[in-house]
Amino acid sequence: MLLVMKELKAVIHFVCSVEFWRMALLWPVSLLTSHFQLLFQNLFPRKSNPYKRCVPPITGIKRPVCIVTGATSGLGAAAAYALSREGFHVVLVGRSSHLLSETMADITSRNKDACLEAFQVDLSSFQSVLKFKDSLQQWLLDSDMHLSIQLLINNAGILATSSRLTPEGYDQAADPGVVKTNIMREVPSFLSLMAFTVLKLLGLLQSPEKGINSVLDAALAPPETSGVYFFGGKGRTVNSSALSFNSKLAGELWTTSCNLFINSQLACRDLSN
Ligand SMILES: NC(=O)c1ccc[n+]([C@@H]2O[C@H](COP(=O)([O-])OP(=O)(O)OC[C@H]3O[C@@H](n4cnc5c(N)ncnc54)[C@H](OP(=O)(O)O)[C@@H]3O)[C@@H](O)[C@H]2O)c1
Secondary structure, three states: OHHHHHHHHHHHHHHOOHHHHHHHHHHHHHHHHHHHHHHHHHHOOOOOOOOOOOOOOOEOOEOOEEEEEOOOOHHHHHHHHHHHHOOOEEEEEEOOHHHHHHHHHHHHHHOOOOEEEEEEOOOOOHHHHHHHHHHHHHHHHHOOOOOOOOEEEOOOOOOOOOOOEOOOOOEOOOOOOOEOOOOOOOOOHHHHHHHHHHHHHOOOOEOHHHHHHHHHHHHOOOOOOOOOEEOOOOOOEEOOOHHHHOHHHHHHHHHHHHHHHHHHHHHHHHHHO
């Protein structure tokens, strides 16, 4: 009884929050818009072909290196496995060493040729990210690998039910979606179960293995591809919002991100001196 009351209280609290309504209204609208575009493309096929995937060649024993963040669950784990199958040396980034070992064992059991390396990183802490950068550079130097990273799947993230800051005071963001993963771990279980059930009934809920296809399409698109929005797998794309083409805003985002990075780097150096 106490548990039910607690769950009910959490549901009411979440349903009354701005985050809930932002997700409940904006997310289905953008999702349905993309699905309608796919439907339209099926009914009236375009002349342009879907994008073909393009995997960097393996030169000698050196495999192309890719990094997958949030590789211990859902889409990240599916991406790590799929990219190991494509011949990449996959660097798995996760915050739990136990989950990293479990994911590596799972991938190796399904792909005996997989080349994997794991790093324990908490991406919400800049200090942890900087430590990762140093360890990664050292590992690349020590292990006769390609000295560059060919691919970064910047995947880590959760659907947070409240806004919170990193230890350095920065905001964190999440990108909600429609793949059955642990994404709703913070949402009261009653609501997440209901959301997944409705999505399944509507035929919109995908497995991580299927859902990862548009991410892989984007990651492995021909190098000259830029500014397209992959959706629905099989190399298909849909139109993204006008805001995503705002180059002034994109420039500001880039400059702000670079400044945050430089300031945090300086702050971390000061702390360690
Ligand atoms: N599921 C969807 O329908 C969907 C659709 C579109 C986009 N997305 C986006 O896809 C990404 C992956 O989500 P998912 O659905 O696969 O969810 P998930 O199953 O919950 O996986 C999230 C992964 O990110 C890791 N992670 C979270 N915070 C981290 C941090 N601070 N440092 C390091 N790792 C961290 C988690 O590690 P722990 O397990 O250790 O917490 C976990 O491995 C998210 O960015 C999400 O917004 C999801």
